[in-house]
Amino acid sequence: xxxxxxxxxxxxxxxxxxxxxxxxxxxxxxxxxxxxxxxxxxxxxxxxxxxxxxxxxxxxxxxxxxxxxxxxxxxxxxxxxxxxxxxxxxxxxxxxxxxx
Numbered sequence: 001x002x003x004x005x006x007x008x009x010x011x012x013x014x015x016x017x018x019x020x021x022x023x024x025x026x027x028x029x030x031x032x033x034x035x036x037x038x039x040x041x042x043x044x045x046x047x048x049x050x051x052x053x054x055x056x057x058x059x060x061x062x063x064x065x066x067x068x069x070x071x072x073x074x075x076x077x078x079x080x081x082x083x084x085x086x087x088x089x090x091x092x093x094x095x096x097x098x099x100x
Contacts, residue, residue, distance in 0.1 A: 003053040007046060014042045 021035040 003049060006049050010042055010046045010049065014039055014046070017042065 017039045
C-alpha cells in the first residue's frame, strides 16, 4: 500500500477511535482504556509508516547523489575525440605500391 493511502486510513481510524472514546467517557472505564490503547497503537503505526517513507526517500536521494558524482563523458567530448582520431588517420601518409 502506498504511504499516503496508509496514512490516510490510519488517520481515519484514529479519529473514529477518538469519537468512540468520547462516547464511553464515564460509562465504561475499561472500554475507554482499551480504546485509548488502540488509539496509541494507531499513532505508533502512523509514525512507523512516516519513518519508513522518509527512509526510502533518503535512500533514493543518496543513490541519486552517488550517481550524479560519477563522471560522465558528454556527447560533445565523445564527438571531439572521434574527430581527432579521424584526422590522425587521414593525415598520416599512406604508402602505396607505386611509391616504393
